[in-house]
Amino acid sequence: MFWKNLQKPFFVMAPMADVTDVAFRALVAKCGAPDVFWTEFVSADGLYHTREINKMKDEENPIMRDLMKGETERPIVAQIFSAKPEMIAYAVNLVSKLGFDGVDLNMGCPDRSIERQGCGSAMIKTPETARKIIRAARSASSLPVSVKTRIGYNKESLNEWLTALLEEAPATITLHLRTRKQMSLVPADWELMKKAVEIRNHVNSEVLLIGNGDVQDLDDARAKAAESGCDGVMLGRAMFGNPWVFAGRKSFDTPLADKLAALVALARGFEKISPPKNFAILKKHIKAFVTGFAGAAELRAKLMETESASALALVVAQHKLSEQTFSRTSL
Ligand SMILES: Cc1cc2nc3c(=O)[nH]c(=O)nc-3n(C[C@H](O)[C@H](O)[C@H](O)COP(=O)(O)O)c2cc1C
Incomplete structure (x- = not known):
């Protein structure tokens, strides 16, 4: 399992819809690779139903475009979402056959169209469903399963939410340090990462924790990891206009x-x-x-x-x- 072989703190690419596609990842790989690559999020239901409705093979499914990957991006994790365990099992199997190194479950997206399906941030309100989704993913293949989520829905609820996730023993949990309600309107609260680390140490010390939100560059990431005690840091918008960010460059260096x-x-x-x-x-x-x-x-x-x-x-x-x-x- 590649997660356990990473040197801490490790620095990973954030999954970003219509950003971290195969072309962008190839560019980042050339400029300075992160320790782990992530795809954009992909709907497990979308994958399944498009194939069924059109009576096509997986290889012919147009949604497979979002699971394209090149040879230079390793290790790479595919991010999927669904509120239905059977859809998750189908998509995990597919991702495993495609040769991905891991699968990530999106439980933090605040988009209304995603939440209406009971997915993304809506999972925070239904921890029992979230648990079933993790279990379905874990039993569908031997790939390591990770979760990316937020610190709560309307208010911070790490004690309940993070504990529920930890009890299902995913390989890693990424915490975007904002609630669903906060969207991206307030600064990420890195103080809460310390609380998350304490809960993790108490509930399940095997699970790696990744902090995410407002990290500017690698120096900032190192400082935040040292201060909070998290195992890894995820960078998203810092890659915009600066695909060299994982090589340690600041935007103005280039x-x-x-x-x-x-x-x-x-x-x-x-x-x-x-x-x-x-x-x-x-x-x-x-x-x-x-x-x-x-x-x-x-x-x-x-x-x-x-x-x-x-x-x-x-x-x-x-x-x-x-x-x-x-x-x-x-x-
Ligand atoms: C354009 C855009 C697309 C995003 N798409 C996804 C996604 O597909 N899956 C996901 O888990 N998070 C997604 N996010 C959230 C990011 O992964 C990350 O959590 C957020 O941007 C905060 O990190 P940052 O401050 O380093 O950018 C997206 C964010 C942006 C700005």
């Missing part, structure tokens, strides 16, 4: 030319995803990479108008050329 080259590489990888994703999904990365320098807004506006990787690469090349012309004429 020259613009390297950022633009990374953006082009990402766009090229994004276009290889099959079935194709809407190019608009990629555009959040344009905002993140092209910022904080004179002329950023202008370049960003041009890049935002592009509809393909080659068009984006052309704008970048033209920018490079105009920069060179500018520096020659200003000599």
